[in-house]
Amino acid sequence: MHGRSDSSLLRLINSRKIVDVVLDVAPEGISRADVARATGLSKPTVSTLVGELEGAGLVRMADAGSPSGGIGRPAALYELVPDSSLVVAADIGATKIIVGVADLLGRPVAEEMLPTPPDASAAADAVVETAQRLLEGIAGGSSRLRAACVGVPGVYRSADDSVEMALNLPGFEGFAIRAHLTDRLGVPTQVDNDVNLAAVGEAGAGADRGDFAAVSIGTGIGTGLIIGGELYRGGTGAAGELGSLILPGLHGSAGGDPTAAGHRSALVGRATLEDVASAPAIRRIFGGAVGNGRCSALAAGAEVADIFAAAAAGDEAAGYTLAQAASAMAYAVTHLCLINDPALIVFGGGVGTNPVFVDAVAGELDGLLARPPELAASELGRRATFLGAVSLAVSSLRDSLVEQTLDGAGQRGAIR
Template sequence: MPGERPHPDGLAAGRGEVFQLLRDGRPRTRAELSAETGLARSTIAERIDTLLAKGLLRSADKAGSTGGRPPATFTFNPQARVVLAADIGATHATVALTDLTGDVLAAEEKKVDLAVGPRAVLGYVVETGTALVERTGRAAADLLGIGVGLPGPVEHSTGKPVIPPIMPGWDGFDVKNHLGERLGVLTLVDNDVNLMALGEHKAYWPDEPNMMFVKVATGIGSGLISDGRLHRGSAGSAGDMGHVQLPHGADVPCSCGNLGCLEAVASGSAIAARLSAAGITAETSSDVVALARAGSVDAVQQIRQAGRDIGEVLATAVSLFNPSVIVIGGSLSQAGEHLIAGVREVVYRRSLPLATTELRIVQSRAGNQAGVIGAATMVIDHALSPFGLDALLER
């Protein structure tokens, strides 16, 4: 049409452009959308009618008028579909149902044993997810997709775990297709810490383009947000700081087969093992946190030293990556300020002033919901992208 900017994909590109503008939640009139996209008003009207018919947009309050009938406004409808999100950790799994902004509508957590194998654990995800859909009064047709986080290396493009150290029987298992066939929806899989980084950034730090999320629990890992996007690296292993060697831990064996890894020295399970060896009952990260909260000097000292050890690795990362925010999450971060204090102590001492001038090292604000928010966000951003939206509209 005369006056429109060219769109390489025709109708789909126009739909996508209009919808992406409205995803920020701010109502707009047809005239505003026409001005922002360069599309003719008649084209805007067609795009809006299509999106309204699919429930992805809804009418908002009418805009102010300088005379005559006030123009109608339209906005994103986050209730149009729901998303399943599963955050599978070393000892627990959380399954949640969210709307299209990633807000959690319902969730359920359960202890899991990864050693029982992928079919049993994923069976729990399917069963729980289906129950959550029913419990919230939604229909199976409302389900947009499912996102899954796993506690080990994942080839994101295929959704397959790659030699995960703490997941016996999971190597190469086709998680993506297994769940896709069971639920009949889009399925995406990633490393759990990547999704925690994505969830924390989405919910609390959207204006910080460069952020690190560090999970300290049974294991240790990190996720990187670079220029506002999740950075996975060429093979999906970016952020695997838990297997960086610490010089003073050279004789400590790690589950990956190497010696002296940060995870083998400073993780919750490593601290629990040292406390147990000293005659203090502790088997898990949660036990260590409980001891610290109860005033155990030994537990507090171990957690503070773990923070220093993590800080040694992060000091190098700060120089290389230069984030403005480092978020510390995972179960061990719940032991008060002890862990973060140790991290700050080393990072601020060892890193160059230029790299730390604006650096904040903070505790996770999303807490145990970071992973499911990130898993949902991964699905939403994929499914509601211009190309994903075209497929959704043609269903």
């Protein structure tokens, strides 16, 4: 959009309105007159742009609709050609990667999950190779790929294409992942924090959610903030790094080596939320509780789901561990609410979606806030980030298609 005049920018905005209306009513189809009514634009403007979209193979004439007023010839309806363009979306997690291909409506048409390689470069290459394999399985898939979006752990700095604080996946230092992916995939590629994309995914899954926070609790902890219907990244892209919140009264890593790889306390010298409420921390604290003589029917190396189930059944060591994690998370949620006041907090990740944990956090919040937020477990599960990446890739592609359509129409005549 850079370098356009004011009139050209207005035309671009109007064009986006038309594209959105045509896309969002698919597959039912819509007449040019209805597009004009929905956008408030003139019929000649709509006719010009719909014709350009049809010429580009992005929309096509559908079955005829009812005539206006019930008499006369039926109105021609236009619908999106959803598979005219494809996007690649991916979520690079600490333990798993999800890669998929979606159409212009954001519908996944192919998807695969694989283990995360040991470093960032290998993980990026795994995304590319998996995407290429999926595209090869779709007729003409590679030739229809137009955009991509990938979620990464840590803080992504778009200005210099860098990732910081990705403690659970090494190798990001000095690795320009967006440039690497763009070069290998051959299409414009966006990169964003994984929990930011999870928030976008959750926003798309729930109607009228308003301001909310998506808090992912698994191998690490992070937050995506939706404020005023928009993703909030902050001044440097680090908004929502809730895992780094320092917990008062605790030092080191709350039961582990504070210099160990993956401990945020190694960065700040104090115990953080991630050192108490993440999945590795919960297992570590439980093991310490058993080792210190608290009774449990579970072995010290039990998994988080088993620990929470045992806590619900009255297990002493498991109950102690759950209380530590829930209390720390309630402390973090309280501060999040005092600053951002979200009406809803959606918990994701292997820890966050456990109902025993959600109920425990809700109990800890009683008395801490005058009006505590609604707490809910994500219904999207581990696919939230992937679906958010699909959404951003499709949105970016829509912008690109609008510009291409406008430029093509501008060569034929003015658009009002």
